[in-house]
Amino acid sequence: FLQVLPPVEFACVYGSSLHPSNSDKTTMTDYIIGVADPKQWHSENLKLNKHHYASWMVHLGGERLITGVADEIGVGVHFNPFVSWNGKLFKYGVVRMHDLLQDVHYWEKFYLCGRLQKPVHIVVDNLDVNSTNSVNLRAAVSAALLLLPSEFTEADLYAKVCSLSYMGDVRMLFAEDKNKGLVSAEVISHEDVKHWIVVLSLICLPILDIQVKKIVSGQFDLFHSMYKPFLEEYEAKKLLRLSSIANNQIHISQDCDLSVDYSLVSALPPSIRNQIRMKEGVKEKLWETGRPISDTQSRVRKETANCLQRILRRRVMVSSARQVVSGLLAVGAVNASRYLAKKVAKAWKSWR
Secondary structure, rough: HHHHOOOOOOOEEEOOHHHOOOOOOOOOOOEEEEEOOOOHHHHHHHHHHHHHHHHHHHHHHHHHHHHHHHHHHHOEEEEEEEEEEOOEEEEEEEEHHHHHHHHHHHHHOOOOOHHOOOOOOEEEEOOOHHHHHHHHHHHHHHHHHOOOOOOOEHHHHHHHHHHHHHOOOHHHHHHOOOOOOOOOOOOOEEEEEEEHHHHHHHHOOOOOOOHHHHHHHHOHHHHHHHHHHHHHHHHHOOOEEEEOHHHOOOOEOOOOHHHHHHHHHHHOOHHHHHHHHHHHHOOOHHHOOOOOOOHHHHHHHHHHHHHHHHHHHHHHHHHHHEEEEHHHHHHHHHHHHHHHHHHHHHHHHHHH
């Protein structure tokens, strides 16, 4: 499929098409495509594949409008869905390489980094994003461990990693597969979250502890190969203890003391670390020494986990809301209705 597009710096396939047992011929193959200059790339692609784009964007502004909507309204990604080629359907999202790498390193928008925390099949990687993504995967493991209890399974860990990018996702409100998302019922602070975000989050509260069963069970081996090096690294650092259980799964235990918390928080992106310190109100000395001052260890862990959830929920909700609006504009009324109908049908089938 990439042969019909202008040259790209990075491309990966993601989503349900990677599911080993997926036999649905109507499933779109999803791509994320990274390019140096989106405006130039869309200009070239319009000459080759004008029919991939919504007609109103082509006629009213071309590549300038396409990149403007993606950058100013969305989170820097322009999607072209329902592209037919060689008897199959494709959807591809085009992003600036700088924006992709920024999200992988810093989780500023927590959009593409969340996608790359799950199994993907990389087909073009001129800038070695696969190696760079190790920072993202280590941070995802650390965040998941902070949100998990002292005892859990390997599948629990991967489900928690998956859930990071779905917490607060506005798509979960109306048209998503029920096995795909997890929204925790942790109390949301009304002081540091804008009113509309609070309202949307409260709507999601009835969806309690729904693990990402479909993704994890269908791609368990892929998750294992992605995260095994980090589990072994954390075991060597005495942060985890691993033991085998039935079905070749791993049982994991962790100490929830402050030294472990410190190590896990240290692996998170800088802006996340700084917000956790500020919002918890824990003295700087606590993180420098790893020793408790007044709070018990369990209380500090709980406060850290709650704070992390609020930060990620807010980032995901803002980014997903922006991308929903951008996507509706980008695909046009017909494709938007078609895409929404497909999601609703999938959600209904899942809930039944």
